[in-house]
Amino acid sequence: MNEMNCPACSASLTTGSASCRFCRVAVRWDASGPTIVHPELRAGVAICSIDLRREAFPGEQERVTLETFTAERTPHGAKVWLSADRARTFPVWGVRMRDQSVRTRWTAHDPGVYGGVVARREPIGKAYTTYAFQVRPEDRVFRLVRTRGGSVVECTAIVDWTPSSAVAPTGHPNELVLAARGGSLQGWVNGVGVTAIHDHSFGIGAPGLIFETSRLPATGGSGTFEGIEVCMVDQ
Numbered sequence: 057m058n059e060m061n062c063p064a065c066s067a068s069l070t071t072g073s074a075s076c077r078f079c080r081v082a083v084r085w086d087a088s089g090p091t092i093v094h095p096e097l098r099a100g101v102a103i104c105s106i107d108l109r110r111e112a113f114p115g116e117q118e119r120v121t122l123e124t125f126t127a128e129r130t131p132h133g134a135k136v137w138l139s140a141d142r143a144r145t146f147p148v149w150g151v152r153m154r155d156q157s158v159r160t161r162w163t164a165h166d167p168g169v170y171g172g173v174v175a176r177r178e179p180i181g182k183a184y185t186t187y188a189f190q191v192r193p194e195d196r197v198f199r200l201v202r203t204r205g206g207s208v209v210e211c212t213a214i215v216d217w218t219p220s221s222a223v224a225p226t227g228h229p230n231e232l233v234l235a236a237r238g239g240s241l242q243g244w245v246n247g248v249g250v251t252a253i254h255d256h257s258f259g260i261g262a263p264g265l266i267f268e269t270s271r272l273p274a275t276g277g278s279g280t281f282e283g284i285e286v287c288m289v290d291q
């Protein structure tokens with residue numbers, strides 16, 4: 057039988073097969089050989105669902121007041137404030153999965169803030185590897201990054217800041233979903249599929265939320281997360 061190589065991981069691929077046995081990427085065949093395709097991933101059975109309007113995030117207190125960070129549960133959700141140029145991740149450490157769909161709905165209250173969901177956050181020594189799918193409502197853009205690090209974080213854009221009319225502006229809620237199955241990563245903003253790419257850098261870890269602030273305004277910024285839902289992934 058004719059053999060070719062997987063366009064994602066270079067493992068040998070049997071001609072005509074629908075996916076790579078090694079990295080599980082889906083492929084389509086034409087005269088020039090296999091190319092990667094992204095069948096839509098769908099959220100399956102719910103693993104964990106936290107309503108932040110009613111309960112605190114796992115491992116977090118109902119109210120935290122620090123110089124650079126405050127968090128408070130309100131009737132609208134977990135309201136988080138960060139001083140300028142900071143990032144904070146809220147992982148659900150009780151859940152460690154390969155394939156996961158992570159959903160949140162959050163509202164930015166200030167310019168210069170961005171946030172969303174993380175997947176496959178995994179401790180490696182004193183550092184973490186993480187995928188993060190975020191929107192910056194002020195500019196109505198989204199991005200998908202992978203990060204590595206502890207006190208200093210190295211951030212690599214898989215999809216850099218990209219304008220999308222699906223992103224709601226500051227003061228309006230944005231619903232984000234990041235689904236990962238094998239090396240396939242797909243992101244939705246308010247029900248619109250905005251990105252589908254292949255990256256097999258990180259294979260397993262915890263889902264969670266992420267909130268960040270830019271350098272400006274110097275007063276920092278806040279946002280409110282209504283909840284988080286983690287599901288299995290169907291295809």
Ligand SMILES: [Zn+2]
Pocket residue numbers: 062063064065066067076077078079080081
């Ligand atoms: Zn492969």
